[in-house]
Amino acid sequence: MLNTSPSPNTITIERLNKSYSDVKPGSSGSLHYIIKDIDLVVKGGEFFVLLGPSGCGKSTLLNMIAGFVSKTGGSLRVGNDEVDKPGKERAVVFQQADSSLFPWLTVRQNVEFGLKMKKMPKDQRQEISDRYIRLVGLFGHESKFPRELSGGMKQRVQLARVLANDPAILLMDEPFGALDAMTRRIMQKELSQIWRETGKTVIFVTHDIQEALLLGQRIAVMSTGPNARISSIYQVPIGYPRDPASPSLNELQRHIQSHFDAELEGGMYP
Numbered sequence: 070m071l072n073t074s075p076s077p078n079t080i081t082i083e084r085l086n087k088s089y090s091d092v093k094p095g096s097s098g099s100l101h102y103i104i105k106d107i108d109l110v111v112k113g114g115e116f117f118v119l120l121g122p123s124g125c126g127k128s129t130l131l132n133m134i135a136g137f138v139s140k141t142g143g144s145l146r147v148g149n150d151e152v153d154k155p156g157k158e159r160a161v162v163f164q165q166a167d168s169s170l171f172p173w174l175t176v177r178q179n180v181e182f183g184l185k186m187k188k189m190p191k192d193q194r195q196e197i198s199d200r201y202i203r204l205v206g207l208f209g210h211e212s213k214f215p216r217e218l219s220g221g222m223k224q225r226v227q228l229a230r231v232l233a234n235d236p237a238i239l240l241m242d243e244p245f246g247a248l249d250a251m252t253r254r255i256m257q258k259e260l261s262q263i264w265r266e267t268g269k270t271v272i273f274v275t276h277d278i279q280e281a282l283l284l285g286q287r288i289a290v291m292s293t294g295p296n297a298r299i300s301s302i303y304q305v306p307i308g309y310p311r312d313p314a315s316p317s318l319n320e321l322q323r324h325i326q327s328h329f330d331a332e333l334e335g336g337m338y339p
Protein backbone atom coordinates (compact mmCIF):
# COMPACT_ATOMS: atom_id res chain seq x y z
CA MET A 70 0.00 0.00 0.00
CA LEU A 71 1.20 3.53 -0.78
CA ASN A 72 2.33 5.42 2.31
CA THR A 73 0.83 8.92 2.07
CA SER A 74 1.87 10.14 5.55
CA PRO A 75 4.02 13.27 5.44
CA SER A 76 7.57 13.10 6.80
CA PRO A 77 7.62 13.98 10.52
CA ASN A 78 9.46 17.21 9.64
CA THR A 79 7.04 18.35 6.96
CA ILE A 80 5.00 21.44 7.83
CA THR A 81 1.53 21.55 6.28
CA ILE A 82 -0.48 24.74 6.47
CA GLU A 83 -4.06 24.98 5.18
CA ARG A 84 -6.21 28.12 5.10
CA LEU A 85 -4.36 29.45 8.13
CA ASN A 86 -5.62 32.67 9.69
CA LYS A 87 -4.60 35.01 12.46
CA SER A 88 -7.16 37.66 13.26
CA TYR A 89 -7.82 39.96 16.15
CA SER A 90 -10.87 41.88 17.21
CA ASP A 91 -10.63 45.64 17.31
CA VAL A 92 -13.08 46.28 20.15
CA LYS A 93 -14.02 49.90 20.74
CA PRO A 94 -16.11 51.21 23.66
CA GLY A 95 -19.79 50.97 22.79
CA SER A 96 -19.33 48.69 19.76
CA SER A 97 -18.81 44.99 19.25
CA GLY A 98 -15.64 45.69 17.25
CA SER A 99 -14.53 44.46 13.88
CA LEU A 100 -12.33 41.57 12.89
CA HIS A 101 -8.89 42.27 11.37
CA TYR A 102 -6.73 39.63 9.77
CA ILE A 103 -2.94 39.81 10.05
CA ILE A 104 -2.58 36.77 7.78
CA LYS A 105 -5.44 35.24 5.86
CA ASP A 106 -5.95 31.86 4.19
CA ILE A 107 -2.31 30.83 3.96
CA ASP A 108 -1.71 27.49 2.20
CA LEU A 109 1.81 26.11 2.30
CA VAL A 110 3.73 22.84 2.50
CA VAL A 111 7.38 22.95 3.59
CA LYS A 112 8.96 19.56 3.01
CA GLY A 113 11.19 17.82 5.55
CA GLY A 114 14.83 18.84 4.97
CA GLU A 115 13.93 21.88 2.89
CA PHE A 116 15.48 25.35 3.24
CA PHE A 117 12.46 27.60 2.82
CA VAL A 118 12.56 31.40 2.93
CA LEU A 119 9.67 33.71 3.85
CA LEU A 120 10.33 37.06 2.23
CA GLY A 121 8.17 40.09 2.77
CA PRO A 122 8.10 43.78 3.59
CA SER A 123 8.28 44.98 7.17
CA GLY A 124 5.05 44.45 9.10
CA CYS A 125 3.44 42.04 6.62
CA GLY A 126 3.13 39.17 9.11
CA LYS A 127 6.28 37.05 8.63
CA SER A 128 7.05 36.87 12.35
CA THR A 129 3.41 36.15 13.13
CA LEU A 130 3.45 33.18 10.75
CA LEU A 131 6.80 31.94 12.09
CA ASN A 132 5.62 32.28 15.70
CA MET A 133 2.48 30.32 14.83
CA ILE A 134 4.66 27.50 13.42
CA ALA A 135 6.77 27.71 16.60
CA GLY A 136 3.58 27.33 18.67
CA PHE A 137 4.05 30.69 20.43
CA VAL A 138 1.04 32.32 18.74
CA SER A 139 -2.29 30.52 18.41
CA LYS A 140 -4.19 30.37 15.15
CA THR A 141 -7.70 31.74 14.75
CA GLY A 142 -8.60 29.50 11.81
CA GLY A 143 -7.33 26.81 9.48
CA SER A 144 -4.83 24.09 10.15
CA LEU A 145 -1.08 23.91 10.86
CA ARG A 146 0.56 20.50 11.20
CA VAL A 147 4.07 19.19 11.77
CA GLY A 148 4.01 15.67 10.37
CA ASN A 149 0.53 14.51 11.33
CA ASP A 150 0.27 16.57 14.51
CA GLU A 151 -1.68 19.79 14.78
CA VAL A 152 0.50 22.51 16.33
CA ASP A 153 -1.02 24.06 19.44
CA LYS A 154 2.11 24.65 21.54
CA PRO A 155 5.92 24.72 21.24
CA GLY A 156 7.58 21.34 20.74
CA LYS A 157 11.15 20.05 21.09
CA GLU A 158 11.37 19.25 17.37
CA ARG A 159 11.03 23.01 16.61
CA ALA A 160 13.52 25.65 17.75
CA VAL A 161 13.57 29.38 17.11
CA VAL A 162 16.60 31.58 16.42
CA PHE A 163 15.77 35.22 17.05
CA GLN A 164 17.25 38.40 15.58
CA GLN A 165 18.62 39.51 18.96
CA ALA A 166 20.81 36.89 20.63
CA ASP A 167 21.06 39.00 23.80
CA SER A 168 17.59 38.15 25.02
CA SER A 169 18.12 34.43 24.54
CA LEU A 170 21.58 33.99 26.13
CA PHE A 171 22.12 33.72 29.88
CA PRO A 172 24.60 36.51 30.75
CA TRP A 173 25.90 34.68 33.83
CA LEU A 174 26.86 31.55 31.85
CA THR A 175 29.94 31.07 29.64
CA VAL A 176 29.71 30.22 25.95
CA ARG A 177 30.06 26.51 26.73
CA GLN A 178 27.52 26.63 29.57
CA ASN A 179 25.04 28.47 27.35
CA VAL A 180 25.47 25.89 24.57
CA GLU A 181 25.11 22.99 27.04
CA PHE A 182 22.15 24.48 28.90
CA GLY A 183 19.41 22.45 27.21
CA LEU A 184 21.47 19.26 27.42
CA LYS A 185 22.01 19.80 31.15
CA MET A 186 18.26 20.27 31.60
CA LYS A 187 17.83 16.88 29.90
CA LYS A 188 20.27 15.48 32.50
CA MET A 189 22.75 14.39 29.87
CA PRO A 190 26.05 13.14 31.42
CA LYS A 191 28.86 15.72 31.48
CA ASP A 192 31.26 13.97 29.04
CA GLN A 193 28.48 13.53 26.48
CA ARG A 194 27.44 17.17 26.90
CA GLN A 195 30.98 18.31 26.38
CA GLU A 196 31.37 16.24 23.24
CA ILE A 197 28.23 17.79 21.73
CA SER A 198 29.06 21.36 22.77
CA ASP A 199 32.61 20.94 21.38
CA ARG A 200 31.16 19.88 18.04
CA TYR A 201 28.80 22.83 17.68
CA ILE A 202 31.18 25.41 19.13
CA ARG A 203 33.67 24.35 16.42
CA LEU A 204 30.97 24.26 13.76
CA VAL A 205 30.02 27.91 14.37
CA GLY A 206 33.68 28.98 14.60
CA LEU A 207 33.84 29.74 18.33
CA PHE A 208 36.61 27.31 19.25
CA GLY A 209 38.90 29.07 21.77
CA HIS A 210 36.09 31.28 23.13
CA GLU A 211 34.34 28.63 25.27
CA SER A 212 35.09 30.31 28.61
CA LYS A 213 33.97 33.79 27.65
CA PHE A 214 30.77 35.35 28.91
CA PRO A 215 28.24 36.99 26.53
CA ARG A 216 29.39 40.48 27.58
CA GLU A 217 32.87 39.63 26.22
CA LEU A 218 31.52 38.73 22.76
CA SER A 219 30.66 40.75 19.66
CA GLY A 220 27.10 40.73 18.27
CA GLY A 221 28.08 38.19 15.61
CA MET A 222 29.72 35.91 18.18
CA LYS A 223 26.62 36.05 20.39
CA GLN A 224 24.50 35.12 17.41
CA ARG A 225 26.80 32.11 16.81
CA VAL A 226 26.36 31.04 20.45
CA GLN A 227 22.59 31.19 20.00
CA LEU A 228 22.87 29.08 16.86
CA ALA A 229 25.23 26.55 18.52
CA ARG A 230 22.87 26.22 21.46
CA VAL A 231 19.88 25.60 19.24
CA LEU A 232 21.82 23.07 17.13
CA ALA A 233 23.15 21.25 20.23
CA ASN A 234 19.54 20.43 21.15
CA ASP A 235 19.22 18.81 17.72
CA PRO A 236 15.77 20.07 16.68
CA ALA A 237 14.53 18.72 13.35
CA ILE A 238 13.10 22.12 12.41
CA LEU A 239 14.90 25.46 12.67
CA LEU A 240 12.70 28.56 12.64
CA MET A 241 14.85 31.63 12.05
CA ASP A 242 13.44 35.15 12.42
CA GLU A 243 15.81 37.57 10.64
CA PRO A 244 18.67 35.99 12.59
CA PHE A 245 21.39 38.05 10.88
CA GLY A 246 19.41 41.30 10.60
CA ALA A 247 21.40 43.11 13.28
CA LEU A 248 24.86 42.11 12.01
CA ASP A 249 27.28 44.09 9.90
CA ALA A 250 27.52 43.11 6.22
CA MET A 251 30.73 41.09 6.52
CA THR A 252 29.69 39.08 9.60
CA ARG A 253 26.30 38.55 8.01
CA ARG A 254 27.89 37.01 4.91
CA ILE A 255 30.06 34.70 7.05
CA MET A 256 27.02 33.58 9.07
CA GLN A 257 25.00 32.96 5.90
CA LYS A 258 27.76 30.71 4.56
CA GLU A 259 28.01 28.85 7.86
CA LEU A 260 24.26 28.35 8.13
CA SER A 261 24.06 27.07 4.57
CA GLN A 262 26.85 24.60 5.27
CA ILE A 263 25.28 23.47 8.57
CA TRP A 264 21.96 22.92 6.81
CA ARG A 265 23.62 20.83 4.08
CA GLU A 266 25.47 18.79 6.70
CA THR A 267 22.53 18.18 9.05
CA GLY A 268 19.53 17.96 6.67
CA LYS A 269 17.27 19.95 9.00
CA THR A 270 14.12 21.71 7.84
CA VAL A 271 14.75 25.46 7.92
CA ILE A 272 12.21 28.26 7.66
CA PHE A 273 14.08 31.53 7.40
CA VAL A 274 12.40 34.93 7.62
CA THR A 275 14.01 37.92 5.95
CA HIS A 276 13.21 41.08 4.02
CA ASP A 277 16.58 40.93 2.22
CA ILE A 278 16.18 39.48 -1.30
CA GLN A 279 19.87 38.71 -1.75
CA GLU A 280 19.97 36.83 1.56
CA ALA A 281 16.89 34.87 0.48
CA LEU A 282 18.57 33.96 -2.81
CA LEU A 283 21.85 32.90 -1.24
CA LEU A 284 20.14 30.53 1.17
CA GLY A 285 16.75 29.28 0.03
CA GLN A 286 15.71 26.36 -2.15
CA ARG A 287 12.32 28.05 -2.38
CA ILE A 288 11.36 31.63 -1.60
CA ALA A 289 7.81 32.64 -0.71
CA VAL A 290 6.98 36.28 -1.24
CA MET A 291 4.33 37.55 1.16
CA SER A 292 1.97 40.36 0.27
CA THR A 293 1.78 43.49 2.40
CA GLY A 294 -0.67 43.19 5.28
CA PRO A 295 -3.32 43.29 6.53
CA ASN A 296 -4.86 40.09 5.13
CA ALA A 297 -1.32 39.03 4.18
CA ARG A 298 -0.99 35.93 2.04
CA ILE A 299 1.72 34.21 0.07
CA SER A 300 1.58 35.82 -3.34
CA SER A 301 4.22 33.68 -5.12
CA ILE A 302 6.72 30.93 -4.48
CA TYR A 303 9.99 30.91 -6.43
CA GLN A 304 12.21 27.86 -6.91
CA VAL A 305 15.93 28.66 -6.86
CA PRO A 306 17.42 26.07 -9.22
CA ILE A 307 21.04 26.91 -8.34
CA GLY A 308 23.42 24.62 -6.40
CA TYR A 309 25.35 25.46 -3.23
CA PRO A 310 27.53 27.24 -2.28
CA ARG A 311 26.03 30.12 -4.21
CA ASP A 312 27.96 33.00 -5.69
CA PRO A 313 26.19 36.34 -5.09
CA ALA A 314 27.70 37.62 -8.35
CA SER A 315 26.38 34.76 -10.51
CA PRO A 316 24.31 36.00 -13.51
CA SER A 317 21.48 33.49 -12.91
CA LEU A 318 21.16 34.61 -9.28
CA ASN A 319 21.13 38.26 -10.35
CA GLU A 320 18.49 37.56 -12.98
CA LEU A 321 16.24 35.93 -10.39
CA GLN A 322 16.96 38.77 -7.96
CA ARG A 323 15.74 41.35 -10.50
CA HIS A 324 12.61 39.29 -11.11
CA ILE A 325 11.77 38.96 -7.41
CA GLN A 326 12.65 42.61 -6.79
CA SER A 327 10.10 43.78 -9.35
CA HIS A 328 7.50 41.49 -7.75
CA PHE A 329 8.41 42.89 -4.36
CA ASP A 330 8.16 46.50 -5.61
CA ALA A 331 4.75 45.76 -7.14
CA GLU A 332 3.58 44.32 -3.80
CA LEU A 333 4.80 47.41 -1.97
CA GLU A 334 2.94 49.67 -4.36
CA GLY A 335 -0.15 47.57 -3.77
CA GLY A 336 -0.22 46.54 -7.41
CA MET A 337 -0.65 43.09 -8.80
CA TYR A 338 2.31 41.28 -10.31
CA PRO A 339 1.51 39.64 -13.67
Ligand SMILES: Nc1ncnc2c1ncn2[C@@H]1O[C@H](COP(=O)(O)OP(=O)(O)OP(=O)(O)O)[C@@H](O)[C@H]1O
Pocket residue numbers: 089103121122123124125126127128129130276294
Ligand atom coordinates in the same frame (compact mmCIF):
# COMPACT_ATOMS: atom_id res chain seq x y z
N1 LIG B 1 -1.59 40.89 18.85
C1 LIG B 1 -1.70 41.74 17.83
N2 LIG B 1 -2.75 42.55 17.73
C2 LIG B 1 -2.88 43.39 16.71
N3 LIG B 1 -1.98 43.50 15.72
C3 LIG B 1 -0.90 42.74 15.76
C4 LIG B 1 -0.69 41.82 16.80
N4 LIG B 1 0.50 41.18 16.56
C5 LIG B 1 0.99 41.70 15.41
N5 LIG B 1 0.16 42.63 14.93
C6 LIG B 1 0.32 43.38 13.67
O1 LIG B 1 0.47 42.41 12.63
C7 LIG B 1 1.33 42.90 11.61
C8 LIG B 1 2.39 41.88 11.31
O2 LIG B 1 3.39 41.85 12.34
P1 LIG B 1 4.68 40.93 12.22
O3 LIG B 1 5.58 41.25 13.37
O4 LIG B 1 4.27 39.53 12.04
O5 LIG B 1 5.32 41.45 10.85
P2 LIG B 1 6.75 41.17 10.19
O6 LIG B 1 6.49 40.94 8.74
O7 LIG B 1 7.48 40.12 10.91
O8 LIG B 1 7.46 42.57 10.39
P3 LIG B 1 9.03 42.95 10.55
O9 LIG B 1 9.71 42.50 9.30
O10 LIG B 1 8.99 44.45 10.68
O11 LIG B 1 9.52 42.26 11.79
C9 LIG B 1 1.84 44.25 12.09
O12 LIG B 1 1.11 45.24 11.46
C10 LIG B 1 1.54 44.23 13.59
O13 LIG B 1 1.30 45.52 14.07
